[in-house]
Amino acid sequence: MKISLLSLPFLLSFITITVTAQNTPRAIGIVDVAKVFDEYHKVKDAKEKMAKSQKIFKEEMEIYQKELKELVDEFNEIQTKLKNPNLVSEAIKKQAQEKLNIIRTKESDVKQYQERTRATLRQREQNYLTQHTADIRNAITKVATAKNLDLVLSSAGQQFVLFHKSTFDVTAVVSDVLNAKAPK
Secondary structure, eight states: OOOOTTHHHHHHHHHHHHHHHHHSOOOEEEEOHHHHHHHOHHHHHHHHHHHHHHHHHHHHHHHHHHHHHHHHHHHHHHHHHHHSTTTOOHHHHHHHHHHHHHHHHHHHHHHHHHHHHHHHHHHHHHHHHHHHHHHHHHHHHHHHHHTTOSEEEESSSSSSEEEEOGGGOOHHHHHHHHHTTSOO
């Protein structure tokens, strides 16, 4: 294996940092973020609010569906009249067309309401998630600092490293090693 003289200092500094990090005792904490999230009082409150909002949405949708069904039933009655040759008139045909227009408008209104409400609920849920995740991350940092932890890992596997001291960051050294052979 050939090592250029230019990359040797970078490689040595990388090895020194790695060896030092391995020989220095480190304090490591583990957090089950999913459990913390589920136990966080603001998350519980948010879930209750979301459940209430979803219940209201469901109840309103049931009302709209009931109104729509009534309109369809009325339209079907008019259609039945149209099938009777003794009752066929322009007034009944006009009434059927008007009822059909009302049904289409109502269906469109219900669909728009449903889309708007679902988008609002998704956005609210996303806002809660973002806010509460930031709260949890801040709490992890406070605990890690108070307990003088060097590293905090997730036991749930979503995001592996939750907190680390800056001494663990070897990004610059790795970049230097990679770029040591770059043309100048």
